[in-house]
Amino acid sequence: MSRDDRAVGAGWVDRSTAAKTVAGFAVALLLVYLLGVVVGWERTIDRLRAAETTWILAGGLSSLACLIVWGKTWHVVLRTIGIDVPYRRLVVTFLSATFANYVTPMGQAGGEPFIAYVLARDTAATYEQSLASVVTSDLIRLLPFFTVGGVGLGYLLATTARLPGAVRPLAVVLMALAVGLPIVAAVIWRFRGRVREGVLTAVAPVARRTDRVSTDSVRGRIDRLYGSIELIAGSPRALVVAVGYGYAGWILFALPLYFAGLSIGTPIPLLLVCFLVPVSVIAGSTPLPGGLAAIEGTLVALLTALTALATADALAVTTIYRLVSYWLVVAVGGVATLWVIRRN
Known part of the structure; x- marks a missing residue:
């Protein structure tokens, strides 16, 4: 990796970021408490004590x-741009990147540059190739969020005479994102030349004022990023396979909430889970690490x-769900991060 690539990640993990992360966790945990x-901790803890361990384990495995x-x-996606990383190595990098995304303030809403930096540090990919693969993978993983979320919303509308007041804003946001994000992505790509010039104008x-940034280097990075995205977009067969993995992963991502309901003997309809999971992720796009407190509430x-x-009962289900879908991932991702640091 080049010197410029290493510079991209400089300052991401420093004392300021660490302090913000610790403060974010402190505030979030206080809000959860x-x-x-x-709600009432005593009743919630009684329900947690009676939870069926088998379903909790199933949620963790999922x-x-x-x-x-x-x-x-x-x-x-990486293989379409000529980066052939052994999968057993890449999955550890992915776990490490997910850990960074889950513990960094605002990571849920915009951790792609940092994840790309982790990937570039741990593989032969350039930062631009890494960012292109991360953005493409994110878009692929967002597709089932909105399509399956739309199915869940349709189920809700069909079975509910009138959406409760607390649900309506989230339903509107879900549909707005489902329609708006593809349009925004298409417009940005259609006018990518103007986008590049706009970025260069802002950078100028x-x-x-400094020799650490130049418009030529920024132009080169943007061109390499566009070139990598074009390579990915020019491989429809690989994209279909990647979308298949995206949907399979989404099912596994949503099942822990269903298993959490089963663990305390209160099954949640699967089609309702299809709505609850994406809207909770949307609600989790806050300055707090991992959407803590926002998702729970x-x-x-x-x-x-x-x-x-x-x-x-709702808090007990939520607690179990977050235990297996967030805290377990943070623990495993933390171990993966230590391994990535050691092998680098």
């Missing part, structure tokens, strides 16, 4: 299998509004 105080499958999506004042509110669950 207060949520439990409002979360880990999801990451393994989504790592394969990344693998397929900075380049005049949203799921408790939606479960009580859309099912017969009491608030304590």
